[in-house]
Amino acid sequence: MEKKFKYCRESRVMRTSRVFPNDVNNHNTLFGGRLMSDIDQVASISAAKHSRRDCVTASTDSVDFLNPIRPTDSVYFESYVTWTGTSSMEVFVKVISENLKTGERKVSATALLTFVALDENNRPSPVPQVIPETVEETKLHETAPERARIRTDRKKESKALATFISMNDPWDYRLEHMENYF
Numbered sequence: 001m002e003k004k005f006k007y008c009r010e011s012r013v014m015r016t017s018r019v020f021p022n023d024v025n026n027h028n029t030l031f032g033g034r035l036m037s038d039i040d041q042v043a044s045i046s047a048a049k050h051s052r053r054d055c056v057t058a059s060t061d062s063v064d065f066l067n068p069i070r071p072t073d074s075v076y077f078e079s080y081v082t083w084t085g086t087s088s089m090e091v092f093v094k095v096i097s098e099n100l101k102t103g104e105r106k107v108s109a110t111a112l113l114t115f116v117a118l119d120e121n122n123r124p125s126p127v128p129q130v131i132p133e134t135v136e137e138t139k140l141h142e143t144a145p146e147r148a149r150i151r152t153d154r155k156k157e158s159k160a161l162a163t164f165i166s167m168n169d170p171w172d173y174r175l176e177h178m179e180n181y182f
Helices: 032-051 135-162 170-181
Strands: 005-007 013-018 054-065 073-084 088-099 105-118 129-131
Touching (some): 032 054, 032 088, 032 105, 073 129, 088 135
Parallel strands (some): 005 129
Antiparallel strands (some): 073 088, 088 105
């Protein structure tokens, strides 16, 4: 029998990595796309641990880059499920950089992502509710319903905007509108 509730800690994922020369941009800081990929990876593991199902990323709600990460740093990722809907899970990721020579640590980024658990037919599947324990978990859990409302509104806006987005190649667009000039 599947659990109806799980603690945030049951979905916790921790990972530490180094910054190598091929991971940095022209400012000699960690490339943002690389960081976002790592964030999605650890968050997806948290979602799978919580639901014990295949999961898909439904949205990356926010990624806030707070401090640069340099080649002299290690990068620590920590993620866990903070809140659940029926089949959706909000996952929080914090990124902490540590200067390997001085030991100075900084919160370098935070992120919130939403995942949906899938059943064997790739349909949304119910997930357990989540129970926070720490001050950080409780704060994120208590503020999640408002973020969920904002996500819902943003998705409606995105769908409305998508109806105006052209899928034509640029040369098709020019030809389409040429009749206005003749």
